Amino acid sequence: MTSPRPSPFDIGLRANVRPLRDDDRAPIEALLRASHNFSERDVAVALEVIGDALAGDPEYIVNVIENGAITGYECHGPTPLTEGTFDLYWIVVDPRAQKRGYGRLLLRAAEEDVKKRGGRMLLIDTSSQVNYTPTINFYKRNGYHLEARIHDFYHPGDDKLVFAKKL
Amino acid sequence: MTSPRPSPFDIGLRANVRPLRDDDRAPIEALLRASHNFSERDVAVALEVIGDALAGDPEYIVNVIENGAITGYECHGPTPLTEGTFDLYWIVVDPRAQKRGYGRLLLRAAEEDVKKRGGRMLLIDTSSQVNYTPTINFYKRNGYHLEARIHDFYHPGDDKLVFAKKL
Numbered sequence: 001m002t003s004p005r006p007s008p009f010d011i012g013l014r015a016n017v018r019p020l021r022d023d024d025r026a027p028i029e030a031l032l033r034a035s036h037n038f039s040e041r042d043v044a045v046a047l048e049v050i051g052d053a054l055a056g057d058p059e060y061i062v063n064v065i066e067n068g069a070i071t072g073y074e075c076h077g078p079t080p081l082t083e084g085t086f087d088l089y090w091i092v093v094d095p096r097a098q099k100r101g102y103g104r105l106l107l108r109a110a111e112e113d114v115k116k117r118g119g120r121m122l123l124i125d126t127s128s129q130v131n132y133t134p135t136i137n138f139y140k141r142n143g144y145h146l147e148a149r150i151h152d153f154y155h156p157g158d159d160k161l162v163f164a165k166k167l
Numbered sequence: 168m169t170s171p172r173p174s175p176f177d178i179g180l181r182a183n184v185r186p187l188r189d190d191d192r193a194p195i196e197a198l199l200r201a202s203h204n205f206s207e208r209d210v211a212v213a214l215e216v217i218g219d220a221l222a223g224d225p226e227y228i229v230n231v232i233e234n235g236a237i238t239g240y241e242c243h244g245p246t247p248l249t250e251g252t253f254d255l256y257w258i259v260v261d262p263r264a265q266k267r268g269y270g271r272l273l274l275r276a277a278e279e280d281v282k283k284r285g286g287r288m289l290l291i292d293t294s295s296q297v298n299y300t301p302t303i304n305f306y307k308r309n310g311y312h313l314e315a316r317i318h319d320f321y322h323p324g325d326d327k328l329v330f331a332k333k334l
Contacts, residue, residue: 080212081208081209154250155251
């Protein structure tokens with residue numbers, strides 16, 4: 001018998017997206033450290049946000065996806081000073097579990113939550129650096145467009161890109 | 168004898184820009200409430216930031232300008248996750264003391280502080296609403312250009328504009 005690679009559809013049936021719990025902190029830290037896109041400072045900021053979300057800060061809403069183990073998480077929240085705009089602050093999938101549809105399920109969960117809260121637009125900031133190209137293509141495939149660019153934002157030669165989707 | 172209106176140059180000689188102190192809190196709240204551009208929520212956020220700055224939060228650097236009484240303040244700080252980018256979060260001049268050069272002195276103080284800290288760019292977010300037109304013209308006169316726009320950011324029809332200046 002062969003054991004074919006599961007399709008995203010199969011994973012969608014088995015994977016479970018649920019709100020963050022206290023005991024997710026350690027697996028999330030491991031996920032962040034396994035990703036090559038995050039600096040030590042990025043990891044520290046991400047974990048601070050996880051801590052704030054666990055403490056009940058309404059600015060941050062976090063969902064994890066699990067399929068046996070936790071394979072990713074997303075964090076979004078209402079953009080300060082706006083009415084109905086939300087930011088997707090983080091979306092992370094275990095690098096050993098890429099291309100199986102987990103990211104799409106997490107993104108869909110964020111979008112559904114934003115709509116449930118009366119949101120009308122979701123924004124995603126990202127970097128123009130070449131190692132973010134797969135991430136950018138993922139946003140484009142999911143209906144996001146490049147709404148704005150701030151040249152040399154992160155550091156010289158590294159622009160901030162703002163992707164947007166009306167919900 | 169006539170008593171001519173003082174020129175910005177005269178005011179520049181007499182006005183004093185200095186770091187925030189505890190007893191500036193009440194006059195700053197009065198300034199914010201006297202300005203028609205700020206909602207109750209904007210005022211609450213601004214005062215929270217003032218409180219953070221007074222508590223020593225390194226994310227927020229505040230200077231006030233006084234000429235007898237306090238006539239304005241600015242708040243800037245390092246933009247999270249960037250190297251060398253700073254945000255001007257607030258610049259407020261008493262509406263009864265506009266067009267006398269206080270804003271320019273505050274903006275210059277912010278730029279000098281950013282350069283002193285090794286910053287290379289200062290960003291200013293503002294709204295596309297018509298009541299911000301004088302503010303936008305003020306930024307343009309001081310060397311800022313429109314770097315990015317996010318349509319419908321604050322609410323439908325009210326875009327976020329990002330002005331930038333390389334320092």
